[in-house]
Amino acid sequence: MILEALEQASELTQLQEISENLRDYFNVDHIVYHWVSSAGEQYGCGTYDPAWVQRYVERDYLRVDPVVQGCYQRFTPVDWKKLNWTSKAARGFLADALEHGIGNQGFSVPIRGPSGQFALFTVNHRCDDEAWFAFMETNRRELILVAHYFNQKALEFEPDRAPESATQLSPREVDAMTFLAMGYSRAQVADTLSISEHTLRVYIEAARHKLGAANTTHAVARALQHGLIVI
Amino acid sequence: MILEALEQASELTQLQEISENLRDYFNVDHIVYHWVSSAGEQYGCGTYDPAWVQRYVERDYLRVDPVVQGCYQRFTPVDWKKLNWTSKAARGFLADALEHGIGNQGFSVPIRGPSGQFALFTVNHRCDDEAWFAFMETNRRELILVAHYFNQKALEFEPDRAPESATQLSPREVDAMTFLAMGYSRAQVADTLSISEHTLRVYIEAARHKLGAANTTHAVARALQHGLIVI
DNA sequence: TAAATACTCCCCAATAATAGCGGGGCGACG
DNA sequence: CGTCGCCCCGCTATTATTGGGGAGTATTTA
Numbered sequence: 001m002i003l004e005a006l007e008q009a010s011e012l013t014q015l016q017e018i019s020e021n022l023r024d025y026f027n028v029d030h031i032v033y034h035w036v037s038s039a040g041e042q043y044g045c046g047t048y049d050p051a052w053v054q055r056y057v058e059r060d061y062l063r064v065d066p067v068v069q070g071c072y073q074r075f076t077p078v079d080w081k082k083l084n085w086t087s088k089a090a091r092g093f094l095a096d097a098l099e100h101g102i103g104n105q106g107f108s109v110p111i112r113g114p115s116g117q118f119a120l121f122t123v124n125h126r127c128d129d130e131a132w133f134a135f136m137e138t139n140r141r142e143l144i145l146v147a148h149y150f151n152q153k154a155l156e157f158e159p160d161r162a163p164e165s166a167t168q169l170s171p172r173e174v175d176a177m178t179f180l181a182m183g184y185s186r187a188q189v190a191d192t193l194s195i196s197e198h199t200l201r202v203y204i205e206a207a208r209h210k211l212g213a214a215n216t217t218h219a220v221a222r223a224l225q226h227g228l229i230v231i
Numbered sequence: 232m233i234l235e236a237l238e239q240a241s242e243l244t245q246l247q248e249i250s251e252n253l254r255d256y257f258n259v260d261h262i263v264y265h266w267v268s269s270a271g272e273q274y275g276c277g278t279y280d281p282a283w284v285q286r287y288v289e290r291d292y293l294r295v296d297p298v299v300q301g302c303y304q305r306f307t308p309v310d311w312k313k314l315n316w317t318s319k320a321a322r323g324f325l326a327d328a329l330e331h332g333i334g335n336q337g338f339s340v341p342i343r344g345p346s347g348q349f350a351l352f353t354v355n356h357r358c359d360d361e362a363w364f365a366f367m368e369t370n371r372r373e374l375i376l377v378a379h380y381f382n383q384k385a386l387e388f389e390p391d392r393a394p395e396s397a398t399q400l401s402p403r404e405v406d407a408m409t410f411l412a413m414g415y416s417r418a419q420v421a422d423t424l425s426i427s428e429h430t431l432r433v434y435i436e437a438a439r440h441k442l443g444a445a446n447t448t449h450a451v452a453r454a455l456q457h458g459l460i461v462i
Numbered sequence: 463t464a465a466a467t468a469c470t471c472c473c474c475a476a477t478a479a480t481a482g483c484g485g486g487g488c489g490a491c492g
Numbered sequence: 493c494g495t496c497g498c499c500c501c502g503c504t505a506t507t508a509t510t511g512g513g514g515a516g517t518a519t520t521t522a
Contacts, residue, residue, distance in 0.1 A: 196501060
């Protein structure tokens with residue numbers, strides 16, 4: 001079974017191979033896995049034409065692509081047909097994509113990580129709606145599972161992407177960060193925690209230093225990204 | 232197959248039933264699904280003793296529970312044995328849990344949503360390591376899939392939990408929020424975007440209002456939680 | 463084509479944030 | 493019993509951020 005190959009893969013370059021194997025196994029045009037991040041850091045592998053990938057990056061299609069935008073707002077895997085392709089930018093993007101060999105049908109599985117990591121596993125194919133529907137009926141479950149296994153492997157090979165800062169905040173620091181993230185002012189937080197604003201400030205600074213943050217907003221953002229606070 | 236029952240479930244009360252059916256189907260002690268959030272809003276269903284659930288909430292075990300803390304920092308499903316049970320609080324929690332009928336073996340699947348939603352799907356059982364290992368070998372894949380389907384159903388029944396405010400930020404607003412989340416000061420952001428600080432402030436305020444945030448930190452936190460920005 | 467949205471710029475007064483300094487008490491770990 | 497981390501409180505000072513106005517152009521959408 002295809003999952004076995006995934007579980008046994010042991011080198012990063014194999015992911016590319018596996019994506020090709022998956023493409024053949026499922027008999028579709030493309031299988032793509034890519035990491036989504038606006039901070040430059042993009043990683044991806046799959047069977048798209050490298051020219052298209054380059055064009056995608058160059059044109060900053062990440063901000064236009066309805067697949068990315070849609071999955072980013074969604075909980076569950078989504079068929080491309082359900083996405084919103086009405087905007088001018090989206091239609092332009094779609095036309096460009098089709099010209100570069102991308103199929104008209106697609107299914108993307110959003111995958112999320114603890115630090116706001118976000119990845120997409122996509123199956124893409126060119127066919128009519130009927131054939132696509134039948135394909136999805138048959139393979140949806142296995143595809144979802146494959147998506148998660150693929151992601152797990154990608155993480156194993158790129159440990160940098162799952163940093164696990166291990167930075168721990170003290171309970172009071174967690175409280176402070178949490179209320180700040182909820183929009184409380186310092187005075188409100190201090191009041192809520194029944195401590196002086198001076199003391200509160202000490203916690204905020206401690207958290208800021210632990211998190212290597214430049215300011216309070218940054219500290220809250222990092223605490224959220226690292227899963228240290230829940231709001 | 233059990234997934235069919237999940238797909239066909241059409242009422243919220245059925246989730247409780249389904250969790251019981253899943254427990255019997257997999258022949259384990261407990262199946263639990265619960266939503267994790269410190270903002271009061273907790274939802275859960277499953278086969279744990281209600282007395283334990285109440286105790287869990289009362290004692291604020293959410294902040295102690297290594298399963299929650301561990302999964303919150305982790306990308307992938309995790310066996311409870313892999314978690315860190317060394318702290319005093321964690322050991323006390325474990326002892327308390329065992330006394331309340333919780334099994335010693337567990338497997339939890341973290342599930343994340345676009346707005347920072349976080350849920351756990353847990354299988355719990357009392358048995359020796361060997362039996363548990365065999366069980367997991369057999370059922371891991373199906374459990375992962377069941378976890379995601381269960382979550383999907385829970386979302387359908389509780390649409391409030393997937394609010395999808397549809398709030399969209401303009402590109403410039405996204406830029407502003409992103410750099411702020413990265414710790415840039417307003418001056419730095421304005422400089423980076425090559426606009427005046429005054430203009431930048433308009434974006435920040437616009438984003439704040441769109442997001443219903445009380446201040447900049449809150450706005451950044453919400454933007455992060457809603458997946459509107461990535462850092 | 464009109465309406466909506468996005469982008470750009472400006473002033474001002476009040477508030478929040480940051481960076482230092484100092485103090486004391488508690489509990490856990492070795 | 494000493495060290496370490498956490499919890500709590502005080503002070504001063506400068507700088508940055510905030511939130512309330514208003515106003516014009518450009519682009520996209522309906």
